[in-house]
Amino acid sequence: MEHKILFTGTMGAGKTTAIAAVSEIAPVRTEVRNSDASVAKATTTVGLDYGELTLDNGEKLRLYGTPGQIRFDFMWRILARGALGLVILVDNSRPDPLADLAVYLDGFAELIEKTACVVAVGRMETHPDPDLDAYARRMQDKGVMCPVLPANVTDPQQVVQLLELLLIQLEA
Amino acid sequence: MTTPAAFAASPRIRRPLLSYSVDGLPARDELLFKSLVRLLDHRTHQQWTWQVEDADLRVVGDRVPATALDDAADRPVPRLTLGETPPPHGPFLRLPLHADALEVMLNRLGAMVVHARELGLPGSALSPASRDHSERGRGAHGEEYRLLRWPAAALLHTPMRMKLAALLASRPASLHALQQRSNAGAQECADFIAALEHAGFVARTGHGNAGTGFSASHAPESLWPDSQSLHVSEASSGADAPRTLAPTRAVVAPGLLARIRNRLGLLSSGSKA
Numbered sequence: 392m393e394h395k396i397l398f399t400g401t402m403g404a405g406k407t408t409a410i411a412a413v414s415e416i417a418p419v420r421t422e423v424r425n426s427d428a429s430v431a432k433a434t435t436t437v438g439l440d441y442g443e444l445t446l447d448n449g450e451k452l453r454l455y456g457t458p459g460q461i462r463f464d465f466m467w468r469i470l471a472r473g474a475l476g477l478v479i480l481v482d483n484s485r486p487d488p489l490a491d492l493a494v495y496l497d498g499f500a501e502l503i504e505k506t507a508c509v510v511a512v513g514r515m516e517t518h519p520d521p522d523l524d525a526y527a528r529r530m531q532d533k534g535v536m537c538p539v540l541p542a543n544v545t546d547p548q549q550v551v552q553l554l555e556l557l558l559i560q561l562e563a
Numbered sequence: 564m565t566t567p568a569a570f571a572a573s574p575r576i577r578r579p580l581l582s583y584s585v586d587g588l589p590a591r592d593e594l595l596f597k598s599l600v601r602l603l604d605h606r607t608h609q610q611w612t613w614q615v616e617d618a619d620l621r622v623v624g625d626r627v628p629a630t631a632l633d634d635a636a637d638r639p640v641p642r643l644t645l646g647e648t649p650p651p652h653g654p655f656l657r658l659p660l661h662a663d664a665l666e667v668m669l670n671r672l673g674a675m676v677v678h679a680r681e682l683g684l685p686g687s688a689l690s691p692a693s694r695d696h697s698e699r700g701r702g703a704h705g706e707e708y709r710l711l712r713w714p715a716a717a718l719l720h721t722p723m724r725m726k727l728a729a730l731l732a733s734r735p736a737s738l739h740a741l742q743q744r745s746n747a748g749a750q751e752c753a754d755f756i757a758a759l760e761h762a763g764f765v766a767r768t769g770h771g772n773a774g775t776g777f778s779a780s781h782a783p784e785s786l787w788p789d790s791q792s793l794h795v796s797e798a799s800s801g802a803d804a805p806r807t808l809a810p811t812r813a814v815v816a817p818g819l820l821a822r823i824r825n826r827l828g829l830l831s832s833g834s835k836a
Contacts, residue, residue: 394819413827446822475815507733527713536732538725539713551827558820558829559726560733562744 395453396557397470397502398440399495400480405513406456407440409480409544413551414442414454439466464498471499476507476557480544481526483518489529496533503535507560509553511542579677581609584618587627588645590746592658596622596645596665601817603666609673615740619676625650641672707768708756709735714764718755723747727755735768 398406410418421439440456455470457463471477479495481488492510496503510526526539538556542549583600585593600611611620618640625646642653649655656668710731719725727745730736736744742752759765 392816394816394823444823444826446819446826448818448822450819450822452823452826475819523716527715531712536710536713538729538732540716540719540725551829554827555824555829556725556729558824559729561815562820 392450393453393473394446394450395455395470395474396476396478396554397455397457397474397499398478398480399457399467399499400459401482401485401491402459404459404480404482405544406459406480409478409511409550409553410440410442410454410456412544412547413444413554415444416442418442418456439470461494461498467498471502474502474506476509476561477502478553478557479508479510480542481510481512482514483512483521484514488512489521489525492526492529493533496530496535503537507557508535508537509556509560510537510539511544511549511553512539513542513544515541578608578610579673579680580612581620581673581676582612582614582618583620583622583643584614584616585622587624588622589624592624592645596660599660599662599665600669603662603669606666607673608670609677611669611673615737615743620672625655641675643668643672707735707737708741708759708765709768710759710765712764714759715762718758718762718764723751724755727752731759731765 398409400406407418407420419441421441438458440454442454444452444454446452455474457470458466477495477499479492479499481492485491499508502508510530512523512526515523523539523541530536530539537560540553540556542553544550544553585596588596597613600607600613604610621640621642623642623644625644625648644650644653644655645658645660646655647658649657654668654672656664708731710728713732714728719728723745727741727747730741730744738749738752738756741747741756742749745752747755756765760767
């Protein structure tokens with residue numbers, strides 16, 4: 392049985408780094424040929440990050456980093472099927488990180504509705520605006536309520552904390 | 564020839580679904596009890612699941628004062644005492660638990676509850692009369708709190724508060740339920756809720772499940788449940804209702820979350836997990 396948790400966010404937000412922080416294998420960067428003719432050229436490739444953890448019963452917990460661009464949202468839907476939850480990584484140094492967040496809240500709305508979500512905001516130490524309250528308000532506008540916190544995903548403990556917050560919501 | 568698929572598709576005997584709550588047991592004993600109940604699940608005549616309160620059966624430690632039990636009980640519910648000292652009356656199992664004895668006891672008490680349910684007696688948590696009564700009780704004693712939005716960072720200055728907020732983000736909870744699920748102190752939970760109320764981040768839902776839409780009969784199977792199916796009432800499914808109050812939540816395989824936590828090297832969020 393497949394169990395998976397998704398990491399999403401813009402390019403450079405830290406998806407690969409976050410997966411590497413907890414995966415027991417080196418993250419695999421998979422180039423997947425885009426088979427959706429309605430979206431882009433057939434030669435377009437989609438970047439997926441993949442890591443995994445082996446649970447004590449031998450089952451695998453698969454960690455996927457989704458392609459970041461919205462034009463690959465068809466891949467988001469495929470990856471979201473059966474996922475346990477979602478970690479959204481936002482880079483606060485980007486021009487409009489709240490708009491970035493909105494893209495993923497919309498793109499993964501069904502998954503968030505059915506499972507759980509955590510929003511991790513990176514680079515807040517150098518780019519404090521928008522602050523976490525602005526994120527919370529944006530989520531409220533979108534009808535989403537989930538933890539939002541600053542995170543440095545180069546620190547494995549912080550990635551574990553994100554996953555723990557995900558699990559807490561699933562457990563509640 | 565009977566194929567595996569045909570076997571799987573054959574109708575299964577449906578066992579009554581009953582619930583139990585646990586009060587006053589040391590965390591380790593509570594965890595062991597819940598684990599044993601799950602291990603015995605294929606042998607018991609009823610299917611037992613844990614819930615915070617208003618369960619069909621109350622499992623209590625032998626050191627819980629009788630007055631506390633009387634105060635907490637808002638309807639007659641069978642009580643199973645665990646410990647070293649038998650109570651003056653009522654079912655009792657000595658610790659450490661023995662699986663065979665527990666199986667016999669659960670089957671005996673389960674049969675009693677099912678019989679009461681069939682007769683419509685108030686001892687059954689699922690009988691209409693007792694449900695009305697318990698919901699009135701919860702409204703009076705166990706108001707639930709619903710998070711309106713993720714709290715300001717200034718209110719989340721400790722890991723425990725972050726955990727409490729995450730719990731509330733998932734679904735409304737009473738102070739008692741919040742305390743049990745987080746393993747936080749009562750005062751800490753109360754202080755946090757007070758701070759949230761003061762800042763306008765939380766709203767009271769006056770009638771427990773009736774206000775939140777979450778069914779007590781679908782309450783989690785352990786303090787850190789791994790599977791659940793949540794349902795929402797029309798009252799909370801308005802257009803502006805948070806997505807966390809979704810009509811359904813995906814079911815997680817039993818035990819999966821505990822295995823993930825174990826693999827991540829996380830101690831149980833609550834010491835009881």
